Amino acid sequence: MKRIKKLINHIISRVNVNLRPMGLDVEQVVKSTIDYGKLTEAYAYYALSIDHPIYFRFRESNLGGSYFLGKCDVDRSIVLRSDIRGDELKTAGTEVDFGGVTTELYRDEVIMVVNSFLFKTLVHNHSRNPEIPELFRIQNTVSMHYANIHGATIEGAYLGAFATADLSQLHNCILGNYCYVQAGDLSKVCIDPGRIWIKADNKYEFDYRYPQATLEKYISWDQDGELVGLFADFLKGRRSDFLPVYDSLSDTFPVWVPENAFVSRYAVVKGDCVIGGNCLVAQRAYIENSVLGTGSNAQENSFIVDSRFAGLVVVAHGGKLVHSNIGEKVFIGFNSFLHGTKDNQVSVGAGSIVMPHTIIHASEPIDIPDETIVWGYVTKQSDLETQSMSLAAFAKGKAFNIGDMSFYGDGAAFIRDFQNRVEHILVENGARYDGNSESRGHAQRTQYVSYNLFQPYLSGEKQGMFPTIIVDDD
Amino acid sequence: MKRIKKLINHIISRVNVNLRPMGLDVEQVVKSTIDYGKLTEAYAYYALSIDHPIYFRFRESNLGGSYFLGKCDVDRSIVLRSDIRGDELKTAGTEVDFGGVTTELYRDEVIMVVNSFLFKTLVHNHSRNPEIPELFRIQNTVSMHYANIHGATIEGAYLGAFATADLSQLHNCILGNYCYVQAGDLSKVCIDPGRIWIKADNKYEFDYRYPQATLEKYISWDQDGELVGLFADFLKGRRSDFLPVYDSLSDTFPVWVPENAFVSRYAVVKGDCVIGGNCLVAQRAYIENSVLGTGSNAQENSFIVDSRFAGLVVVAHGGKLVHSNIGEKVFIGFNSFLHGTKDNQVSVGAGSIVMPHTIIHASEPIDIPDETIVWGYVTKQSDLETQSMSLAAFAKGKAFNIGDMSFYGDGAAFIRDFQNRVEHILVENGARYDGNSESRGHAQRTQYVSYNLFQPYLSGEKQGMFPTIIVDDD
Structure with a gap:
């Protein structure tokens, strides 16, 4: 498992160079979340549908249990049991508007995950990124249990458990557990746990904060870095129902x-x-x-x-x-x-x-x-x-x-x-x-969808790593 | 299914330009063997093992139900329910001897299937091809139920049901049902059904021929081009036992x-x-x-x-x-x-x-x-x-x-x-x-083997075609 350990350290270092200045070190949270024994257990699956553009490439990654749809590119990342659902990616030629200025996509939009650790994260694409509208980019990011990423770019970010980044772009941001943010382009902010913050410039701002004690009943971490609380209990009891679904x-x-x-x-x-x-x-x-x-x-x-x-x-x-x-x-x-x-x-x-x-x-x-x-x-x-x-x-x-x-x-x-x-x-x-x-x-x-299923190496230095895989419509 | 029909015609034409001069037209045998409804049913699977070189590429093909191991390249072919098992492919640097003259492989040997239709065929590689020892090539070939290909190159060939090409190279050859040939480099020969022919130049020659009537009890075709006889009966009764294995x-x-x-x-x-x-x-x-x-x-x-x-x-x-x-x-x-x-x-x-x-x-x-x-x-x-x-x-x-x-x-x-x-x-x-x-x-x-599973498009023009897929160790 030498290669996967190297990869994990690589991701931690890329996230930490962005977030350590803000006071966060993701090393412990990442290492206590990854169960090395389970890295080879689950397969990744890529949905094939004639109604969605097909392009899937991943390299130097573990994608165990994750689902992908649409054009996706994953590089040097760990995407565990996540859903990367690209069915609203824009196609080449689409005209996009950023504050009244328009530009045309010169190729199909691609979800790109680089140097990131996404755990049980849901990525559903709605990019508001004027930098490169062809890329829905998640880079140098750690995202924890059941976080939702709906907007991109997400760069140098930490998303706590059940956090949601909705339609927002984040650069060097920390999102606490169960916070929800839909506030446009954000840099170097730290969103408190349980804060629900919706802001549209010159239009409105909604802000709610859960009482800390309430929140902790539902979501918190124990001393081993394990997610606990009523949400975790709720999910735990139903997890085994998914096993036959994935085995068949x-x-x-x-x-x-x-x-x-x-x-x-x-x-x-x-x-x-x-x-x-x-x-x-x-x-x-x-x-x-x-x-x-x-x-x-x-x-x-x-x-x-x-x-x-x-x-x-x-x-x-x-x-x-x-x-x-x-x-x-x-x-x-x-x-x-x-x-x-x-x-x-x-x-x-x-x-x-x-x-x-x-x-x-x-x-x-x-x-x-x-x-x-x-x-x-x-x-x-x-x-x-x-x-x-x-x-x-x-x-x-x-x-x-x-x-x-x-x-x-x-x-x-x-x-x-x-x-x-x-x-x-x-x-x-x-x-x-x-x-x-x-x-x-x-x-x-999606009536007629088939799946390509990918498993990692099961032993040796590369144990837990997936091979390079490319699926193309060509 | 427009694309797959085009592909079938393409394969038939490539085989026929080689075999029509010998009096064989493969159109009917191929078309009566392919069940269009079943082309989307089964998945292809590629075995991942750290002990075998990894490289898998296929394009413009249907690979339903086929198994692949080692370095394989499939282009414009239909490889149905076949086993392409490359665990004896030679690696780069291996010195090979052809009649006392030696040469070194400049890259890993690859099984290459081009313009071919292989149905329930077993390909286990033992190349004796001095032309390009880096390629175990099966080209412009139709191979029927339970044929075995152990030698290559096979070019412009037809292999009948249960036929075996063992350690041989074939150029424009026709192998009848249940014949077995192990006779080196053969061109433009037609091997009768049920002939067991082993020939090593200057050493020995073994030749046995089944009585025609005996053979037909075990293997023949009915008027619809369906394989019948005692072998087919034997297999039919056990086919359903494999379903749970492939579904799980x-x-x-x-x-x-x-x-x-x-x-x-x-x-x-x-x-x-x-x-x-x-x-x-x-x-x-x-x-x-x-x-x-x-x-x-x-x-x-x-x-x-x-x-x-x-x-x-x-x-x-x-x-x-x-x-x-x-x-x-x-x-x-x-x-x-x-x-x-x-x-x-x-x-x-x-x-x-x-x-x-x-x-x-x-x-x-x-x-x-x-x-x-x-x-x-x-x-x-x-x-x-x-x-x-x-x-x-x-x-x-x-x-x-x-x-x-x-x-x-x-x-x-x-x-x-x-x-x-x-x-x-x-x-x-x-x-x-x-x-x-x-x-x-x-x-x-092969103790630690995982699998990548591939399915075809389920609808539209490309129904039955697989996308381009590349799996690489890189």
């Missing part, structure tokens, strides 16, 4: 899937489930005893247990729902956690927005009315007073503090931007498919 | 495997089996209710059912044994068929040579003494009078006809060459492993 190459589904819906063969579907038309159930989604109404989607790392969805519900990456009843066109943001019980159900009314990184952990029945925006930490109905507003009231606001949240700017624009994004996600995922090929989305376009 | 990615073996033995996870092991130390059970071997003594090997496409082996038994590619008791260091040649029943067992004594393409189909118990060479078609004990000799008697012979066999030349050299080859196979396969690393063979060297 057969294409049988445990549920009836309507013609225009898509259930990845790398999803878990357990118990009594109903999947509606135009639904999308991505790889690593987990559905148990639940109903997904027409056009709903369960994105990567989402868990939907004992729950009922009306149509057009979007569960973003890492959203978890137990005993929840969700109305039409509700958005469940990244890494949100809606945890009811049989007696204390969580209900969310139609048109509502559950902000990214919201925790609703019901100690009594929780009922969120239609057209509500909710954020933060909710355990009982009365918590909603300081952690939700009607969309209409929010849209009227210009500057307010409520509980641990502050907002400044154009409330109407904020709500509108969210609603537009939800509609965009629904369209992209195929929820609006009406039989015409222009309305096809991921659910329809 | 887990590494559990249904039998205890001693530390220095190797059982491929792509082999079938059924019922009550014992695998001895230093044994090699290759992918696509099939073992049922049988005992393999120390150092025995079951090569690709071999079937061993209700049989008992002493140590050091070699079952070459495609050998099939039912209710057979095999003594120490017996060689069962390519595609031989030893079929006993519970009451009519086939016994072969120690040190015996069962020639390639021998059929022993017992209608009564058959007992072959130690140190015997046997060939041809045997159904009862008395058949052995014309289809076997003691090694000692054969070694004394200079020229004889016996039954349908004729031999001229140095009998002792013939026997010695066979025995040397058996010993070479045992050494190569690791049967002689004694704990020292120099005595390691395939059984020990």
Whole structure:
């Protein structure tokens, strides 16, 4: 395993030269996360679809358990059990606009991961990088358990567990556990754990901070550098359900899937489930005893247990729902956690927005009315007073503090931007498919997908390293 | 499927420009063999082992269900359910001798398949090609069910079902069903079905011809171009046992495997089996209710059912044994068929040579003494009078006809060459492993093998085509 140890030290040194000036040394966190014995266990898989450009190259890397789609280039990196899903990469000739200035892509956009360690990270591409719009670049970066990377460039960054970098570019930044940032181009900032920060220049700024003690119940590290807390417990109990899915190459589904819906063969579907038309159930989604109404989607790392969805519900990456009843066109943001019980159900009314990184952990029945925006930490109905507003009231606001949240700017624009994004996600995922090929989305376009599977060397100096692999459409 | 149809026509045209002058048109045989619906079903797999040079490139091809090891390059070919096993490819710097003239390989030898259709074909490399010793080349060739290619170059050739080209080079040759040829450099010859022809210039020549009617019971084509006969029936009944093996990615073996033995996870092991130390059970071997003594090997496409082996038994590619008791260091040649029943067992004594393409189909118990060479078609004990000799008697012979066999030349050299080859196979396969690393063979060297799995496009114009794929050690 000489080569992989050298690689790990290489990555640590490249990240540390960027982050040590900010006071962070990633050596311990990386080394305590990597289990050398497990580096040879899982295969990487590259999805082949005629509706996505094909190009995959990786060198000097370990990619165990990771999924790739679209054009991807991985060099001197460790990408473990991650999802690199490039289905919104732009193609050559696309005109992109940066603050009113436009330029045309001279070749297809490629996700590029260099000198980085990504662990159970979800990368879904939406590049806002004017430097090289042809590259969705993640470089010199350490990203921990269930972090989400939606924007690039990410250079010299550390993302804590369940952190989300959404549409942002980061240069030499530190993101604490469970923080969410959507704030454009950031350099040398350090985002506190549990901070939810959305900022659009000259438009609005939303800021919420979890109380530290609350956060630690859900996410923290023990003295061995192991992720602990209620989120880890939740995931641990369900991990073994994925084993048969990854051990089998057969294409049988445990549920009836309507013609225009898509259930990845790398999803878990357990118990009594109903999947509606135009639904999308991505790889690593987990559905148990639940109903997904027409056009709903369960994105990567989402868990939907004992729950009922009306149509057009979007569960973003890492959203978890137990005993929840969700109305039409509700958005469940990244890494949100809606945890009811049989007696204390969580209900969310139609048109509502559950902000990214919201925790609703019901100690009594929780009922969120239609057209509500909710954020933060909710355990009982009365918590909603300081952690939700009607969309209409929010849209009227210009500057307010409520509980641990502050907002400044154009409330109407904020709500509108969210609603537009939800509609965009629904369209992209195929929820609006009406039989015409222009309305096809991921659910329809990934109907015919095959996989190329890659394993590493199992012994010798290169144990744990993958060979150089190139897959090309040519 | 436009592209794959174009590819098929391309291959047919390249083979036909070579073989039409000899009176053969391969169009019908190729088109009736390819099942378009099945072209997307199976994956290709490339074995990764630190003990074998890694380089795999393929372009414009379908490789469904095929296995590759070592350096391989496939271009504009259809290689279906075949084994391309390059574990004896020579490395750069190896000195090779062609009739007393030596030259050194300037780079690692590569198996190269171009403009060819190989169906269930076994390619195991032993190149005798002075033109470019760096290339084990199969070009403009059609090779049918369970043919064996052991020598190269093969250019502009047609190999019928169960045909074997052993150590030979062929240029514009036609090999009939179940013929076996080991005769050096051949051009523009047509080998009759069921002819077993071994020729070493200035040394010896062995020639046996199956009666046409006998052969047709075992191998023939029906009016739809489907392979029929007793061999096809035998294989058909066992095909479904391989499905779970190919559908699963887990590494559990249904039998205890001693530390220095190797059982491929792509082999079938059924019922009550014992695998001895230093044994090699290759992918696509099939073992049922049988005992393999120390150092025995079951090569690709071999079937061993209700049989008992002493140590050091070699079952070459495609050998099939039912209710057979095999003594120490017996060689069962390519595609031989030893079929006993519970009451009519086939016994072969120690040190015996069962020639390639021998059929022993017992209608009564058959007992072959130690140190015997046997060939041809045997159904009862008395058949052995014309289809076997003691090694000692054969070694004394200079020229004889016996039954349908004729031999001229140095009998002792013939026997010695066979025995040397058996010993070479045992050494190569690791049967002689004694704990020292120099005595390691395939059984020990392939202990730590992982696989890269490739699937084709599932829809559109490219349906059935694989993308360009390169795997490199670099």
